Amino acid sequence: MGDTTRHHPSTLVIHAGQHADPHTGAVSVPIYQTSTFAFRSADEGAARFLGADPGFIYTRLGNPTIQALETAIAELEGGAGALAAATGMAAVQTVYFALLEQGAHVVATDAVYGPSRLVLETEYRRFGVSATFVDSSDAANVARAMRPETRLVYVESPANPTMAVTDLAACAKIAHDHGALLCVDNTFASPLLQRPLDLGADVVLHSLTKFINGHSDVVGGVVTARDPELLTRLRKVHRNLGGTMDPHQAWLVLRGLKSLALRVERAQANAQRIAAFLEADPRVAWVRYPGLASHPQHELASRQMAGPGAVISFGVRGGFAAAKTMIESCRLATLAVSLGGIETLIEHPASMTHSALPRAEREAAGITDDLVRIAVGCEDERDLLADVDQALARAAAIAAP
Numbered sequence: 001m002g003d004t005t006r007h008h009p010s011t012l013v014i015h016a017g018q019h020a021d022p023h024t025g026a027v028s029v030p031i032y033q034t035s036t037f038a039f040r041s042a043d044e045g046a047a048r049f050l051g052a053d054p055g056f057i058y059t060r061l062g063n064p065t066i067q068a069l070e071t072a073i074a075e076l077e078g079g080a081g082a083l084a085a086a087t088g089m090a091a092v093q094t095v096y097f098a099l100l101e102q103g104a105h106v107v108a109t110d111a112v113y114g115p116s117r118l119v120l121e122t123e124y125r126r127f128g129v130s131a132t133f134v135d136s137s138d139a140a141n142v143a144r145a146m147r148p149e150t151r152l153v154y155v156e157s158p159a160n161p162t163m164a165v166t167d168l169a170a171c172a173k174i175a176h177d178h179g180a181l182l183c184v185d186n187t188f189a190s191p192l193l194q195r196p197l198d199l200g201a202d203v204v205l206h207s208l209t210k211f212i213n214g215h216s217d218v219v220g221g222v223v224t225a226r227d228p229e230l231l232t233r234l235r236k237v238h239r240n241l242g243g244t245m246d247p248h249q250a251w252l253v254l255r256g257l258k259s260l261a262l263r264v265e266r267a268q269a270n271a272q273r274i275a276a277f278l279e280a281d282p283r284v285a286w287v288r289y290p291g292l293a294s295h296p297q298h299e300l301a302s303r304q305m306a307g308p309g310a311v312i313s314f315g316v317r318g319g320f321a322a323a324k325t326m327i328e329s330c331r332l333a334t335l336a337v338s339l340g341g342i343e344t345l346i347e348h349p350a351s352m353t354h355s356a357l358p359r360a361e362r363e364a365a366g367i368t369d370d371l372v373r374i375a376v377g378c379e380d381e382r383d384l385l386a387d388v389d390q391a392l393a394r395a396a397a398i399a400a401p
């Protein structure tokens with residue numbers, strides 16, 4: 001492909017960063033399964049280390065298969081480049097480590113993925129970094145938490161698992177007014193539904209494990225930024241810290257990426273139907289899905305996102321016992337953590353993904369004991385609705401025996 005940047009996103013997921021192999025014509029990007037690259041001469045090796053020759057050196061520093069994936073993500077997000085990471089958490093770590101120093105302060109969404117919060121509260125605290133966690137769906141809370149030493153505003157939108165939506169343009173302005181940067185974890189939206197760099201964010205990251213790979217068979221992460229200098233800073237830390245990606249992993253994610261638009265479209269349509277079904281069901285106490293008019297930030301989500309995504313959180317009447325029975329009774333939806341896969345997954349955040357957070361912090365962030373998270377996949381919606389219906393019937397039977 002030539003310049004793909006002017007194509008639509010559903011074309012970009014198939015073509016961005018991907019070229020027929022110049023040596024063989026292979027249409028699929030080859031897996032360059034090598035740790036190191038031979039130099040034709042000592043001078044060439046020296047020039048590569050100097051950056052005067054763009055050739056490859058060593059896979060932790062760069063590899064053609066990984067580079068194809070990085071180019072694709074950068075084009076999809078509108079970044080100057082991207083850094084593929086071993087996991088989503090490795091991507092988070094690259095951002096924190098590159099942008100924070102002793103005495104720095106972070107303002108972050110309270111309902112972020114559990115470890116993204118815990119690593120700040122425990123590990124970074126050891127190095128004198130402090131963090132304030134706020135309900136960022138009200139940007140005034142972010143503004144109030146800013147301090148002179150705030151370096152980073154870290155937002156997940158929609159947030160895991162509350163589905164709270166944050167005004168990214170407002171947060172970018174608040175961050176910049178205070179001399180800080182805005183990083184958005186865009187995992188729940190994917191670049192097809194939300195482009196935070198266009199809204200003023202400085203850094204965007206993903207767990208590629210979720211929608212972008214989409215087949216529940218790879219873990220991975222990625223960081224992208226619009227400013228080349230910022231990207232260079234992130235790249236240096238990323239390569240030297242070592243949380244980089246493997247070529248085979250990159251190839252699998254590239255393969256998953258090609259069907260992203262089809263998968264998101266189908267999963268989102270399924271999710272909209274299931275959310276409406278849950279909302280109308282008396283066995284369900286409440287539903288949070290940005291595609292429902294009842295979502296507190298429905299209007300913002302409609303403006304900021306190209307679609308509401310495919311993750312729903314809801315409360316089962318009868319509390320934890322009923323929620324547990326419901327998730328154990330699903331026959332089609334798999335009881336497993338993770339999201340964004342082609343298959344529907346269901347889990348209980350308070351006892352699983354977010355269980356390491358103290359109860360008081362969890363509840364303050366809206367991660368209550370009755371909350372069930374369903375990450376809707378691409379199955380036939382009739383089968384999914386029937387499955388959810390029968391699982392709720394079992395939960396209702398134990399809630400009111």
Ligand code: LCS
Pocket residue numbers: 087088089090113116156160185187188206207208209219220221337338339353
């Ligand atoms: N960011 C978000 C929003 C996530 O949901 C996750 C993982 C990560 C970052 C970390 O990515 P990883 O290292 O796992 O690739 N979320 C998970 C979840 O909700 N269930 O299992 C993992």
